[in-house]
Amino acid sequence: PREVIEYMGTVNRVFQGLGVEVLEAQPGRSLFAMVVKEPHTNTFGALHGGIIFALADQTFGFTCNAKNEKAVSAGATIEFLGPAQLGDRVISEANEVYREGRNALYDVKIWVEATGGVVAHVRGRMRILGGSVMPE
Numbered sequence: 001p002r003e004v005i006e007y008m009g010t011v012n013r014v015f016q017g018l019g020v021e022v023l024e025a026q027p028g029r030s031l032f033a034m035v036v037k038e039p040h041t042n043t044f045g046a047l048h049g050g051i052i053f054a055l056a057d058q059t060f061g062f063t064c065n066a067k068n069e070k071a072v073s074a075g076a077t078i079e080f081l082g083p084a085q086l087g088d089r090v091i092s093e094a095n096e097v098y099r100e101g102r103n104a105l106y107d108v109k110i111w112v113e114a115t116g117g118v119v120a121h122v123r124g125r126m127r128i129l130g131g132s133v134m135p136e
Helices: 002-011 013-018 049-065
Strands: 021-026 029-035 071-080 089-100 103-112 118-128
Touching (some): 002 021, 013 049, 049 071
Antiparallel strands (some): 089 103, 103 118
16 A cells, blocks of 8 residues: 555646655554644644645545545545644544545544644545546
């Protein structure tokens, strides 16, 4: 899985722009990290909800695609639970909870590394398209 995720990171501009780091990649589970920088903050200096969602989407999307079978996000719900501030390192963990046929579901938890404060919970749904992620 790590090889596929690292490949995806080399071609995915959002992943690169957010400065995401892959901490762990196992079948059905990934751990990513990101440091909150100035462009990631909202009006009040906290990590912007759209950036939180983008990080979660990257985490569950890459986790699903790590099996080297193309898949795209098909839906997600997010619950914002607490803030992350400028300079915080946030951790995003995705776990596969269902995969059958062309559908898969992932639970994502995002938290501030230093305090353990939970930032958000996301339930992401993926549609598996088939075909390889990495070029042959």
